[in-house]
Amino acid sequence: LGPDGRIYVLARGASGAADRLVVLDQDGIWVRTAGVAPAGAIFADRDGRLYIVRKDGALARTGEPERAPFPDFELPALLEPSIIRLEELRGKIVVLNFWASWCGPCRQEMPLLDAYARDASGDGVVILGLNEDVDADDGRAFVRQLGVTYPNAEGRGRLKERYRYRGLPYTVVLDRELRVVKAIYGFGGSIEPIRAAVTAASGESLQPRLRQDQQ
Numbered sequence: 001l002g003p004d005g006r007i008y009v010l011a012r013g014a015s016g017a018a019d020r021l022v023v024l025d026q027d028g029i030w031v032r033t034a035g036v037a038p039a040g041a042i043f044a045d046r047d048g049r050l051y052i053v054r055k056d057g058a059l060a061r062t063g064e065p066e067r068a069p070f071p072d073f074e075l076p077a078l079l080e081p082s083i084i085r086l087e088e089l090r091g092k093i094v095v096l097n098f099w100a101s102w103c104g105p106c107r108q109e110m111p112l113l114d115a116y117a118r119d120a121s122g123d124g125v126v127i128l129g130l131n132e133d134v135d136a137d138d139g140r141a142f143v144r145q146l147g148v149t150y151p152n153a154e155g156r157g158r159l160k161e162r163y164r165y166r167g168l169p170y171t172v173v174l175d176r177e178l179r180v181v182k183a184i185y186g187f188g189g190s191i192e193p194i195r196a197a198v199t200a201a202s203g204e205s206l207q208p209r210l211r212q213d214q215q
Contacts, residue, residue, distance in 0.1 A: 067179035070096070070172060071162070075153035078131055078139055084153040091176050093125045093201045095194060098159060098170040100132040101142035105187040106169045110148055112191045117150040124176075125198055130155050132168065173197035 074085045086094070097113060099106035110129070117127035129152035131139035136154045143152055159165075171184040171194055182197035 067175060067177075067181060069177070069179050070174050072178075073153075075130070075155065076136075078129070078136060078143060078152035078154050084128065084151060086178060089126055089128070090178055091124075093123075093176060093198055094174040094178065095125065095127045095198065096130055096172045096174065097127065098130045098132055098155070098163075098165060098168055098172075100168055101138045102133075103168040107142075107146070108189075109169050109187040109191065110146055113194075114146070114148045114150060116191055116195065120198070123202070126150075128153065130159055132157055132159055173201055175201040 070086070072086050074083050076082075077084050095113070097110070099110065113127055113129075117125075120127075127150040129143075129148070129150060131143075131152055132155045133139040133142075134157040136156060139152070139154070163170075165183075166185055169187050173181045173184070173194065175181050181201040182193075184193050184197065
């Protein structure tokens with residue numbers, strides 16, 4: 001529905017053919033139609049005038065999306081009798097990694113995150129695991145088995161409902177103001193997407209040493 005009250009319908013053309021724009025009034029009566037170049041983007045002003053510009057030109061004028069603050073939390077630490085508060089990490093770049101002991105990709109990813117946590121700690125980067133096992137004892141046994149040294153908190157299976165993630169592992173990189181820089185679903189065999197998001201969060205190039213198990 002356009003700003004002028006008319007209905008604008010964009011019909012996809014066959015491969016290599018122009019798309020077709022059909023304009024209808026509020027009663028569904030045809031007003032006009034026109035071919036639209038596939039490489040163009042369509043804009044309508046308040047008076048219903050149409051403008052077709054190159055899509056790359058339109059996107060070039062858009063800025064970075066505003067970073068949203070990540071909801072604060074206070075959760076029990078998984079291994080120690082203490083509370084982990086997100087707010088206390090303000091001023092650091094925070095990598096939140098949601099995981100569970102039954103998650104196969106988590107088993108592959110967490111040793112790489114552990115090595116990265118040790119290498120990047122001097123750059124003000126904190127890795128924080130958020131365990132989603134309903135029985136926290138399963139999470140504790142898993143962490144000890146893998147030898148993970150970065151801190152972890154108990155979610156007890158309740159975090160998915162709160163943070164609406166699709167599956168595990170799920171990683172969120174926060175800047176120093178605890179705003180979301182990037183959300184990463186799954187594990188593709190490398191933590192490079194996480195490292196790239198940390199670099200973006202820092203505003204400068206962070207190149208911690210790569211160990212053999214991070215290759």
